[in-house]
Amino acid sequence: MRKPILLTPGPTMIPPSVLQAMAMPILHHRTKDFEVLFADVREKAKWLFETKSEVISLACTGTGAMEAAVVNLCSQSDAVITINLGKFGERFGKIARGYGLQVDEILVERGKTVDLEVLEQRLKARKTHAVFFQASETSTGTAAPVQQIVALAKKYGALSVCDAITACGVFSLPMDAWGIDVLMTASQKALMLPPGLALIALSDRAWEAQAKARLPKYYFDLAREKKAHLKNQTAWTPAISIIVGAQVSLGMMMAEGREVMFARHERLAHATRTAVRAMGLELFSSAPSTAVTTVCVPSQIADGTQIVKRLRDRFAVIIAGGQDELEGKIFRLSHFGYCNEADIIIAINKLEIVLKELGFSPHFGAGSRALLELFSPPV
Numbered sequence: 496m497r498k499p500i501l502l503t504p505g506p507t508m509i510p511p512s513v514l515q516a517m518a519m520p521i522l523h524h525r526t527k528d529f530e531v532l533f534a535d536v537r538e539k540a541k542w543l544f545e546t547k548s549e550v551i552s553l554a555c556t557g558t559g560a561m562e563a564a565v566v567n568l569c570s571q572s573d574a575v576i577t578i579n580l581g582k583f584g585e586r587f588g589k590i591a592r593g594y595g596l597q598v599d600e601i602l603v604e605r606g607k608t609v610d611l612e613v614l615e616q617r618l619k620a621r622k623t624h625a626v627f628f629q630a631s632e633t634s635t636g637t638a639a640p641v642q643q644i645v646a647l648a649k650k651y652g653a654l655s656v657c658d659a660i661t662a663c664g665v666f667s668l669p670m671d672a673w674g675i676d677v678l679m680t681a682s683q684k685a686l687m688l689p690p691g692l693a694l695i696a697l698s699d700r701a702w703e704a705q706a707k708a709r710l711p712k713y714y715f716d717l718a719r720e721k722k723a724h725l726k727n728q729t730a731w732t733p734a735i736s737i738i739v740g741a742q743v744s745l746g747m748m749m750a751e752g753r754e755v756m757f758a759r760h761e762r763l764a765h766a767t768r769t770a771v772r773a774m775g776l777e778l779f780s781s782a783p784s785t786a787v788t789t790v791c792v793p794s795q796i797a798d799g800t801q802i803v804k805r806l807r808d809r810f811a812v813i814i815a816g817g818q819d820e821l822e823g824k825i826f827r828l829s830h831f832g833y834c835n836e837a838d839i840i841i842a843i844n845k846l847e848i849v850l851k852e853l854g855f856s857p858h859f860g861a862g863s864r865a866l867l868e869l870f871s872p873p874v
């Protein structure tokens with residue numbers, strides 16, 4: 496009997512109560528019922544982002560929100576900085592270049608995080624309109640120093656645009672308190688929903704820039720969306736079912752409480768890191784993200800892709816491998832959203848079995864034992 500445990504950094508597992516809500520007959524969006532629902536989701540989204548600004552719902556995946564940020568803030572030939580810690584940072588660069596911006600990319604060695612001195616030098620060197628970066632770079636499992644990046648951008652008059660797609664709801668990112676100009680996330684990550692809904696919020700400063708930005712846009716015109724949102728509507732057909740689910744999942748997050756939720760993610764991340772180290776494995780990132788633990792495939796294992804494949808095929812434990820040049824070299828275990836200690840215990844247990852079969856077991860059972868100790872209530 497297969498009972499899948501999905502521990503990938505998107506999509507993530509969906510709670511039964513959310514699935515049940517989304518299974519109800521479809522609601523029409525130009526109705527009072529939708530407006531009542533959407534008013535509630537708008538408020539809950541502001542709670543999640545810790546902002547007074549409007550949080551705009553878009554019917555797209557996270558990449559759509561990334562593109563929306565670029566086209567709503569910038570004009571042709573604006574100079575921008577993109578911080579490339581991995582595939583998603585690289586994507587910001589590609590989008591910005593695609594729209595003809597002058598991109599100064601800070602390319603960081605995989606597994607390392609950004610050097611703030613380098614960022615400051617680049618900001619000093621040329622008048623920069625905006626700094627685009629990831630709070631948590633999902634492809635390498637690396638966290639960025641968000642608060643410091645935001646402060647540096649502000650010091651040099653640049654907007655800070657934070658892709659928090661595997662950060663929002665995972666660890667603390669108070670948008671207003673930290674002065675983040677643009678914050679975005681997507682439904683299939685910590686929001687515990689299917690893919691297809693993206694959320695993005697702009698600070699007052701970012702809305703001023705939005706009014707002046709001249710890049711072409713239509714579907715992603717955030718000013719038009721904001722106007723509709725203020726009437727509890729959306730400009731186009733919204734991702735209705737996902738918004739229905741969002742009311743439930745955001746409600747679950749609020750019931751758990753921000754601090755408890757962040758502490759749970761931190762505990763699961765710490766336990767995962769401790770367990771894989773106890774097994775004799777090495778972490779790939781020197782600044783590990785709370786969202787996802789990236790582990791180096793040990794040199795004793797010739798074909799690293801077998802780890803992900805065997806976990807999936809034999810045990811229905813679904814984790815992610817490395818992408819592009821990191822394929823077969825790393826694997827990624829995520830631990831956010833609808834995820835608890837039991838999921839991590841099973842994943843680590845099965846990982847130990849698979850690694851032993853593949854010829855790597857210097858400390859067989861040590862990962863599971865580490866979890867037993869970490870998760871035991873104090874006596």
Ligand SMILES: *Cc1c(COP(=O)(O)O)cnc(C)c1O
Nearest residue numbers: 505556557558583633660661681
């Ligand atoms: C998942 C993710 C995205 C969005 O990818 P989509 O496939 O478009 O949803 C963007 N940035 C980060 C950091 C992500 O983890």
